[in-house]
Amino acid sequence: MVDSEELIPVLSAMQEGTGLSMQKTRDVFITVALFTHGYASVIAGSHLEYDEKLIAEHLERTWNVAVLAAEHRENNKRN
Numbered sequence: 001m002v003d004s005e006e007l008i009p010v011l012s013a014m015q016e017g018t019g020l021s022m023q024k025t026r027d028v029f030i031t032v033a034l035f036t037h038g039y040a041s042v043i044a045g046s047h048l049e050y051d052e053k054l055i056a057e058h059l060e061r062t063w064n065v066a067v068l069a070a071e072h073r074e075n076n077k078r079n
Contacts, residue, residue, distance in 0.1 A: 020071065
């Protein structure tokens with residue numbers, strides 16, 4: 001999935017925004033994509049009421065944590 005040519009513009013923009021290596025950017029993408037897919041599945045199955053503000057907060061938090069984790073792993077490799 002993350003090796004798809006169609007994702008190159010998205011991954012490149014993400015990489016530019018985060019300053020991470022391409023591999024770490026792919027890791028972040030997978031984390032956020034899986035979380036987003038999970039949310040969509042739960043909502044589509046009518047197991048959760050759609051609340052755009054709450055979901056946006058959770059997705060932002062997921063993004064921030066995924067980036068921080070990737071940065072942490074990258075920094076630990078250097079040390």
